[in-house]
Amino acid sequence: MGIHKKIWFIMLLAFVLFLAACQGNNDVNETDDNETPDETIDTEENAGNNEDDMNDGNNEEEADHGGEVTVGIEAEPTSMDPQNTTDGNSATVQSTMFEGLLRFDEDMSIVPVLAEDYDYSEDATEVTFTLREGVTFHDGTEFDANVVKENLDYVRDSDNGLARSSFFSFIDEVIVDDDFTVTVRAEEPNSAMASYMAHSSAAMKSLEEYEKKNEDEDYNLDREGAVGTGPFQFVEWRDSEHVIVEKFDGYWNEEELARVDQITFRPVQEASTRVNMLQTGEVDLIFPIPTLNAGELEQEDDIDLYTGPTTDVFYIGMNFENEKYHDLDVRQAMNHAIDKDGLIAQVLDGYGTIADSAIAPNVYGYSGQPIYEYDVAGAQELMDGSGQPDGFEATLWTRNNTEFISVAEYAAIQLEEIGIDVEVQAYEAGTLFDMLDEGDGTDLWIGRWSPGTGEADYGLRPNFASDRVPPNFNNSGFYINEELDELFDEALATPDEDEALDIYADIQQRIYEDAPWVFLHIPDAIIAKNQNLEGVYVLPSGAVNLNLAEFR
Amino acid sequence: MLNFILRRLLGMIPILLIITIIAFLFVHLTPGDPIRIMYGAEIDQETYQQMRESEGFNDPLIVQYGRYMYNMTIQGDFGQSYRTRSDVSDEVLRRFNYTFVLTILSMFWAILIGVTVGIISATKRNSLVDRVGMISTITALSIPEFWFGLMMMQVFAVQLGWFPTSGSGTWIHLILPSLTLGFGVAATIVRFTRSSVLEVLREDYVRTARAKGQKESVVIWSHVLRNALIPVVTMAGLQFGFLIGGAVVVEQVFAWPGLGSYLIDGILTRDYPVIQALILLFSLQFLIINLLVDISYGFLNPQIRYE
Numbered sequence: 001m002g003i004h005k006k007i008w009f010i011m012l013l014a015f016v017l018f019l020a021a022c023q024g025n026n027d028v029n030e031t032d033d034n035e036t037p038d039e040t041i042d043t044e045e046n047a048g049n050n051e052d053d054m055n056d057g058n059n060e061e062e063a064d065h066g067g068e069v070t071v072g073i074e075a076e077p078t079s080m081d082p083q084n085t086t087d088g089n090s091a092t093v094q095s096t097m098f099e100g101l102l103r104f105d106e107d108m109s110i111v112p113v114l115a116e117d118y119d120y121s122e123d124a125t126e127v128t129f130t131l132r133e134g135v136t137f138h139d140g141t142e143f144d145a146n147v148v149k150e151n152l153d154y155v156r157d158s159d160n161g162l163a164r165s166s167f168f169s170f171i172d173e174v175i176v177d178d179d180f181t182v183t184v185r186a187e188e189p190n191s192a193m194a195s196y197m198a199h200s201s202a203a204m205k206s207l208e209e210y211e212k213k214n215e216d217e218d219y220n221l222d223r224e225g226a227v228g229t230g231p232f233q234f235v236e237w238r239d240s241e242h243v244i245v246e247k248f249d250g251y252w253n254e255e256e257l258a259r260v261d262q263i264t265f266r267p268v269q270e271a272s273t274r275v276n277m278l279q280t281g282e283v284d285l286i287f288p289i290p291t292l293n294a295g296e297l298e299q300e301d302d303i304d305l306y307t308g309p310t311t312d313v314f315y316i317g318m319n320f321e322n323e324k325y326h327d328l329d330v331r332q333a334m335n336h337a338i339d340k341d342g343l344i345a346q347v348l349d350g351y352g353t354i355a356d357s358a359i360a361p362n363v364y365g366y367s368g369q370p371i372y373e374y375d376v377a378g379a380q381e382l383m384d385g386s387g388q389p390d391g392f393e394a395t396l397w398t399r400n401n402t403e404f405i406s407v408a409e410y411a412a413i414q415l416e417e418i419g420i421d422v423e424v425q426a427y428e429a430g431t432l433f434d435m436l437d438e439g440d441g442t443d444l445w446i447g448r449w450s451p452g453t454g455e456a457d458y459g460l461r462p463n464f465a466s467d468r469v470p471p472n473f474n475n476s477g478f479y480i481n482e483e484l485d486e487l488f489d490e491a492l493a494t495p496d497e498d499e500a501l502d503i504y505a506d507i508q509q510r511i512y513e514d515a516p517w518v519f520l521h522i523p524d525a526i527i528a529k530n531q532n533l534e535g536v537y538v539l540p541s542g543a544v545n546l547n548l549a550e551f552r
Numbered sequence: 553m554l555n556f557i558l559r560r561l562l563g564m565i566p567i568l569l570i571i572t573i574i575a576f577l578f579v580h581l582t583p584g585d586p587i588r589i590m591y592g593a594e595i596d597q598e599t600y601q602q603m604r605e606s607e608g609f610n611d612p613l614i615v616q617y618g619r620y621m622y623n624m625t626i627q628g629d630f631g632q633s634y635r636t637r638s639d640v641s642d643e644v645l646r647r648f649n650y651t652f653v654l655t656i657l658s659m660f661w662a663i664l665i666g667v668t669v670g671i672i673s674a675t676k677r678n679s680l681v682d683r684v685g686m687i688s689t690i691t692a693l694s695i696p697e698f699w700f701g702l703m704m705m706q707v708f709a710v711q712l713g714w715f716p717t718s719g720s721g722t723w724i725h726l727i728l729p730s731l732t733l734g735f736g737v738a739a740t741i742v743r744f745t746r747s748s749v750l751e752v753l754r755e756d757y758v759r760t761a762r763a764k765g766q767k768e769s770v771v772i773w774s775h776v777l778r779n780a781l782i783p784v785v786t787m788a789g790l791q792f793g794f795l796i797g798g799a800v801v802v803e804q805v806f807a808w809p810g811l812g813s814y815l816i817d818g819i820l821t822r823d824y825p826v827i828q829a830l831i832l833l834f835s836l837q838f839l840i841i842n843l844l845v846d847i848s849y850g851f852l853n854p855q856i857r858y859e
Contacts, residue, residue, distance in 0.1 A: 076817070078590060078635055086594040158599065161606050166596040222637035239636050239643055240809035240817070241720060268718060268807040272702050276710050276717045430584025430822055437588070452594055462593060473593035473600075 066247065067551045068262040069533065071544075072274040072283040076240060076267040080226035082203035083155040084162045086452070091200045092543045093265050096245050097138070098203035098228035101129050101148065102194060106537050108311075108362045108454045110198045114143060114229065118197075124189040124495030127197070131180040135252040137206040138233040145182040149174040151204050152184070164201040167452075189493035191500050195364060195455040200543065203228060231258040231547050242266050259535065259550030278303060278528055285536060287527035287544055290402075291349035294526045302531045307524040309353055311360040311459075311540045312450040316396070316411055316518035317477045319442040324392050331515035333382035335372035337418045338411055342374070344521055347406045351524040357508045358460055360522045362540035365456025365491075367505035369512040372519070379418045391419020397435065397445040400426040407520065408446050439470030442477065447517070449474065454541065456504040461488050464511060479516045553850075557843065564839050568832065572624075575831035576617050579824045585609075586634045586822040607634075620828070631825030635817060640825045643814070644833060650720060651810035654730055654803075655795040661734030662741055663788060669738075670745025670784075675772060677750065685742060692739035701732040701805040718807040729806040733799050737791045744787050748780040755779075782852055789845035796841070797834040 077090035082098050085091060101115035112118070115129040135143035154160055156168040172187040186193060196202060206227040212219045219225075226234035229252065232245035243265040247258040266283065268274045274286040275293045279300070289297065289305075298305050316334070318325040325331055344352040353361075356368045383389055394415070398408035405426050412422035422444070427435065436442060451459035462468050466485050468475040484507060491503040512519070525538050535548035587595075587603045595603075604610055608619065623629040630640040669689075673682040708728060709717040715728050752758065753776060761771045800812035807813075811830060818826035 076636060079637060086591045158602055161603060163591045163595050163599065163603075166599040167594075169596075220637055238809075239633075239638055240647075240807070240813055266719060266807070269813075270698075270805050270807070273705065273718050273805055273807060276702075276705050279710050280713065280717050282717055282719070428584065428820070430586075430589040430820075431582075433588045433592075434583045434585060449593075472597045473595075 066259060066261040068264065069260050069285065069546065069549050069551075070264045070266060070283045071546065072268045072277050072286040073265050074267070074271075074274075074288055075269060077237075077243060077265070079222040080224070080234065080237065080243075081162075081205075081221045082201050083151075083164045083205070084222055085201065086163055088542045089267075091541070092546075093243050093245075094203065094226070094228075095200060095230070095543060096232040096263060096546055097226050097230040097234055098200075098205070099230050100197060100200070100202040100204060101131070102198035102202075103200075104198050104454050104539060104541070106539065108364060108540050110194055114204060115197075118194060120191070120193070120495050122495065124186075124191045124193075124493060126183055126185045127193045128177070128181065128183040129197075131182065132252065133180055135229050136250050137208075137229055138227045138248055138250075139206050139208055140250075141206050141208055143204065143229055144179050145176040146179075147204055147207055148182045149176050150207055150210060152202075154210060155201070167196070167199070167201060170196065188489075189495065191492060191495050191497070192453065192455050192457050195453045195458075199453050200541075201452075231256065232263060235262075240267060256548060259548060263546055263549070275528075278530070281530065284533045285527060285529040285544070285546075285549075287525070287538070288542070289526045289528055291351045291524075291526070294351060294528070295349055297528045303528055304531050305526065305528050306538060307351055307526045308538055309360060309362060309522050309540065310450065310525045310542050311362050311454065311522075312448050312542070313355045313358060313360055313459075313522055314407060314520040315355065315358075315447050315449070316520065317442075317445050317447045318516065318518070319444075319476075320478045320480070320516070321439075322443060324388065324394070327386045327388070328515065329382040329386040330388060331518075332372065333379040333386070333418055334415060334420070334518050335515050336375045336379035336382065337420075338414045338518060338520070339374040340371070340521055343407065343410050347403075347410050348521065348523060351526060352521045353524075355519040355522050356512075358463065358511050358517065358519070359451065359456055359508070360459075360540070362454070363451055363456060363459050364454055365459075365501055365504035367501075367508045369509060372515075376417050383418050389419075391421065393421045394423070395443040396422050396424050397432055397442070398424060398426050399429045399432055399446070401429075403523075404446050404448075411446075411518070411520070436476040437471050437473070439476065439478070445476065447474075447476070450541065452541070456507075457488065457492055460504075460507060460511070464516065477516060481510075481514070481516075484510065553847075557847070560843050560846075564836070567839065568836065571832060571835045572621065572828070573617070575828045576620060577613075578831070579822070579827045580613055580616070582822065584822045586824060589821050590634060630829045633818075633823050633826050635821045635823045635826070640829050643826075644811070644829055647809060647811050647814050648833075650808060651796060651799075651803075651812065654726060654733065654799065654808060654810055655792065657726055657730035658733040658737065658795055658799075659788065659792055661731055662737035662791070665734070665738040666741025666788075667745050667781075667784065670742045671749060671772070671777070673742065673746045674749035674753065686746075689739040689742045692735050695736075697732060697736060697799075697801045698805050700735065701729070701802055704728050704732055705806070718805070720807075720809055725806075725808075729799075729802050729808050732806075733795065733802045737788075737795070740791065741784060741788060744784050745780065748783050749776055752776045752780040778852065782849060785848055785852065786845055789841050789848075793838045793841040796837050 073089050075089050077093045078087055079085045079090055080094065082094045099113045101113060102110050103113050105111050114132050114135060116132050117130045119128050131145055137143060152168060152171060152174045155162050156165055156171055158165045170186050170190050171184055173185045175183040175185065177183055184193060205225065209221060209225040209227050213221055223237060231248055231251045233248040235244040235246050237243045244262060246262045251257050268277065271290045271293065277283045278286045294305060297303050340354040344350060354371055356371045357366060359366050383391065396408050396412055398404045408424045412424050415422045436445060449463055462474045464475060464479055464484055465488055466480045469478045470476055487503055487507050491500050494500040494503060525542050527538055527544060529536060532552045533549060534552050535550050537545050539545060587600060608616055633640055669685050673685040676682055705717050705728060708714050716725055719725055758771060758775055761775050800816055803810045803812040804816060814826060815830050
């Protein structure tokens with residue numbers, strides 16, 4: 001009989017341990033509840049609301065209550081500080097809480113936000129902003145010209161070690177003209193200043209946050225400093241679980257007050273899980289979505305799919321230190337050898353467009369070029385006329401995610417048609433960056449570039465300017481073209497928009513004809529949402545604007 | 553016994569020290585730079601160098617290791633995650649709770665299903681039940697976890713709507729991930745239990761017990777299980793050790809905020825402090841579990857003595 005007791009004892013022990021563990025977990029939740037009493041309840045209510053949506057379609061109540069939106073995002077934000085962020089997920093979350101002087105709308109044109117108006121000086125070295133009055137931060141402090149100066153001075157001071165400090169290094173001085181007028185003076189003429197100020201990192205943060213940082217070196221601006229002027233205010237960020245923002249009642253723009261009470265962002269890395277969550281109604285909106293799932297979701301009645309071109313350009317870079325690519329004929333042959341339509345149809349399930357310039361159509365200053373038509377025979381003729389009629393061997397580096405590998409494999413097969421024997425090597429992104437920065441042994445690689453500023457200079461200069469070769473970023477192919485270097489500076493120094501656009505068009509034509517890349521495609525941004533959710537739009541940068549989200 | 557435990561605990565210290573060195577070298581010698589991965593090409597060379605400098609990446613490795621050890625042992629500071637800027641020790645403790653609960657429940661399913669099916673299979677050897685059991689375990693072992701998880705989600709969450717698809721918060725969120733995780737382990741336990749019981753059934757003392765006319769249930773419960781369970785406990789302990797290290801795949805699929813997903817995120821972004829802390833924690837867990845397994849042998853079989 002003894003062994004009976006012992007076995008039961010073990011089982012009992014295991015169960016008690018389990019119960020204890022559950023208990024422990026509850027304790028954790030409870031402690032957090034005490035700090036921020038509302039969230040857990042809110043989250044539960046939210047689930048309830050969603051069920052209402054799904055089951056009864058009881059929407060009138062929703063409209064009264066405002067409701068709560070839950071968003072499934074691909075990866076967790078890295079910071080709540082726009083000045084220390086370079087990734088799209090963080091930007092999406094931050095955009096609900098922060099505003100800058102200007103912003104980009106759906107077409108990437110610049111619209112005023114905290115500035116009412118702006119003016120360039122004649123020589124494009126200064127831009128003066130007339131600020132909006134009566135704007136308050138979430139902590140109740142007032143927005144004025146001094147706030148602008150302090151924010152810009154803080155971010156561009158490289159001692160503060162913010163990721164965006166070099167982004168604002170064009171600024172020479174920020175001058176407070178009066179309480180609501182501020183002038184930004186650049187070191188050199190810079191007609192792209194307004195685009196920089198419309199970028200999400202040019203967000204205005206409450207000065208009290210800087211004071212807290214001054215007083216306490218350990219104050220964590222990345223996690224706690226999210227005090228802006230936006231329609232939502234920060235509530236809580238729990239790693240891998242959620243970021244919650246709630247409606248800010250004191251928002252200055254009464255017409256655009258938040259329509260919902262709360263937005264919860266849930267990081268869900270597995271794409272299929274995000275899709276499942278949307279189908280069950282646990283989340284109201286998901287992005288990004290694999291193109292394969294997009295087709296499937298398009299069939300569903302209660303789910304809306306939005307697609308639109310991003311500003312990402314996919315390309316195959318080539319290393320100009322390698323003699324194989326010195327011949328223009330070879331480079332153009334490679335461009336002709338790849339069937340871009342086939343690539344988009346087969347690899348992207350149709351969700352993309354052909355890249356007809358080094359920057360995407362949604363980028364300010366874009367000028368489309370006649371594309372390199374798919375023409376194997378023509379490509380072979382070009383190869384025959386070059387010094388390498390029999391082709392050569394090449395190594396194509398790619399990131400090891402499915403999207404990049406599929407593109408690489410597709411391109412490799414087609415390049416073989418003109419005698420270029422391509423071996424695809426996949427590396428994890430971090431390793432690939434290292435290898436490209438090293439600049440050693442680079443041959444071909446699959447690249448993707450999107451200008452954060454949404455304008456041509458940032459789209460072109462990092463990739464084609466002579467001073468951006470390794471170890472600097474991102475001209476990893478050592479492409480040297482002094483004419484281009486001059487044109488880049490000239491375009492920035494031109495305050496007249498039309499003249500600047502002409503120069504950018506010229507630059508893009510030269511680049512496209514010189515074919516330092518094999519120009520591939522521009523993928524679509526795809527978001528899917530619950531049919532009842534409205535007022536959401538996707539920026540070409542890939543960030544999603546949720547400020548006016550509401551339930552129908 | 554106490555002496556034995558103390559000696560084993562002390563013996564862990566040099567092992568852990570070696571592990572910190574290996575973990576440190578492993579993360580720092582892997583290609584890929586956390587700053588570059590996090591900010592991409594959107595920061596220029598100057599900012600990049602400055603960030604490297606302020607994180608101390610430009611110092612010799614030995615200096616960095618010294619600083620890491622000093623902060624950890626003297627200050628009790630495991631550092632701050634590069635990826636989310638949160639305090640690593642807080643975060644590990646918080647996530648340990650999630651992983652622990654998931655592990656316990658998974659092991660509960662696994663042992664419940666595993667031992668039961670294993671015993672039935674062994675005692676009713678070659679019967680229909682046994683064959684079905686064996687085919688199911690082979691199947692369960694062969695199915696990739698992520699696929700099985702997604703299928704469970706598709707059926708029980710999307711189609712039937714019984715459980716939430718993913719995330720955390722209530723105990724209902726635990727059911728699907730723990731079952732997914734428990735199934736694979738259960739399959740291993742079934743096979744182990746079955747073969748172990750079969751082996752013991754052939755022993756002389758079992759024949760003796762039967763010969764003196766004891767009831768079959770008493771033979772199985774008192775004589776067979778007592779000896780057959782020892783290898784099963786070892787195996788279950790090892791499995792527990794693996795699971796408590798965070799179920800990487802299942803946590804990823806079900807967006808469960810445990811240690812496994814923390815490790816994966818950490819590795820992908822070269823989040824050195826996170827990876828180092830987790831490797832150390834997992835090693836410690838393994839050492840402790842091994843110790844517990846050793847202790848439990850004596851519990852099951854008093855003939856085993858601790859020297």
